[in-house]
Amino acid sequence: MAKTIIPFGPQHPVLPEPIHLSLTVEDEIVTQAVPALGYVHRGLEKLCDIRDYHHMIQVVERVCGICSKIHAMCYCHGLEEMMQVEVPPRAKYLRTIWSELHRVHSHLLWLGLFADGFGFEALFYQLWKIRERVMDINEATTGNRVIVSVNVMGGVRKDLSLEQIRWILSELELVESELKALESTILDDYTVKERTVGKGMLTKEQAYDLGAAGPTLRGSGIAQDCRQLNYAAFSDLEFEPVVEYDGDSYARSKVRYRETLQSIDLVRQALHKLPDGEINVKVKGNPEGEGVARVEQPRGELFYYFKGNGTKHLERLRIRTPTFANIPPLAAMLPGIELADVPVVVLSIDPCISCTER
Template sequence: MGERTIIPFGPQHPVLPEPLHLDLILEDEKVVGAVPSIGFVHRGLEKLVEKRDFHEMMYVIERVCGICSFIHGQGYVQTIEGIFDLEIPDRAKFLRTIWAELSRVHSHLLWLGLMADAYGFESLFMHCWRVREKILDIFEETTGGRVIFSVCKVGGVWKDIDNETLKKIVEVLNVVEQESKDLTNVFIKDFTVQKRTRGVGVLTYQEAIDVGAVGPTLRGSGVAMDLRKLGYAAYGELDFEPIVEKDGDCYARTLVRAREIYQSIDLIRQCVSKIPDGEIDVKVKGFPKGEYVSRLEQPRGQVVYYARANGTKYLERFRVRTPTFANIPALLKMLPGCDLADVPLLALTIDPCISCTER
């Protein structure tokens, strides 16, 4: 047994542009324990709910995160609609699903790029982001924003996508699918990449459930849990199965995300073929009263919202439990036993979004 050393990892680290801090306990080169600390960018956005009325709050909640901004907005309005017990028009549900799935494609492409960057494959990183740019252009064309869409509202959506544009989106996605195939093949088949990811940071089936891992981290360990199966928005009418990999290592998690890109593209195609005509919003009258917990599937995993309203225009409490928050314990389970050099890679495989986590 070697001597124990404690090495601080982060909050500033070249591979992880977000302030996650880990105190790594090392025995020679091997990690034997880790203590996380966050709280470097805590903004207290949840507290703003007491000063902004529940319509305006949508725009604040969207700004919790720059990648899953749409799904944060969607989750917020779904929670409020849950309190109102409001049924939104079908077309609005399908539109929300399309934007949510596009978010997933762009988030996973972004993550694949960062993953490539983490093991020093810079050109692959740039190519992933080049493909992602096409998705951002779709966002700008349909919603008006590249990152923050501001398109959800309590009771529906603000903007409609006409059928011409929907067809165009599918055409663009065909190209994206083709180009991402070339890129994900590198992650799946390349010898050097596999050397770096296979067998690293194994999270077993039972561990993944016990520590409360979510999203691709959970599905990479063989647990078929996907909140979209709850059937919120239009997911109840679409045909899909959660993507599961058995190994639970870095490679499995990469593979889950790579395959989810194609699943999302397929879901958007289904949406475009099934989308009904009609209204895109309903009028909301009065103020919410009651409490509601809603769960959604973000690109990074399950997200939990809780809202409590007392019948005035301000909510009493709104809480976001973001996927990264749930994945930090999973990261702590993965770290013991790995090499110091693999820590950045492992931290990245849970797709950390610290700004999300601290709100």
């Protein structure tokens, strides 16, 4: 039978980022999907030869604009461990607060884009409207909306005043209540469920073997969350990894929705427990030796590998981002679905191509 071959991307309105999929479809059923990458590849790991390891904080923040804070935190966390720097507790808490705020805005953004992927514009707009409050918190506390640049080696650059804490708490109340008003739409709407339930199935075994990460993994029933590694202030905060067992797009969106609420709660806990003290320590010397760091990004587990040689330039910096790990599961999910569900399934792993290709 004759086939339709479609170039899906690099420029495509439904995918915010340039990824290319060569789709072969028959009657709108995808029979083959071959991804092509490289439209965002910059080779920024190599920049560590030119920029010193302090500069690299700003560079790794721009690996991905949506979770920039978490990249910087992972980078600093790893290097600090390598160089045996003890970060003051207040800085740890502040890092946690901003990283969880990033998770909130990233998940809201994703929920919106996901809604857009199946053509629910009103929901998309409402979620992004809520997200603006989080962006305001970011801007008010750090000076920038998206790439906050608060991390430095040995701590953070900005502090929170009491007044700000109170304001953040009240804003978070609003975010939570506005989000909960949309809960029934995100989780129970007939048309939404029709478009997401059973689409892009990934079984528990598949997810594990293909190396899925983050909500994609947790949506398939594996409760693994790198925040359990207790970096930053997570050892003092109470939370349980969010797990869903169905392994479809709906389960993944449910995971992300529940994680949003969980992160709001974590920010709240951290703000209540915020200890007094310094917000950074001076870091001396240059990194030497090898080390790894793992933190939980909104999209999943982020893995950094460092190799220093005693100079201010790192010898090797390797970033493995969660989307990079989620591309093979995606390739496994695509065949057999409808063309109309391609955006839904592609978005369901929350792809961050700019992370993937760096």
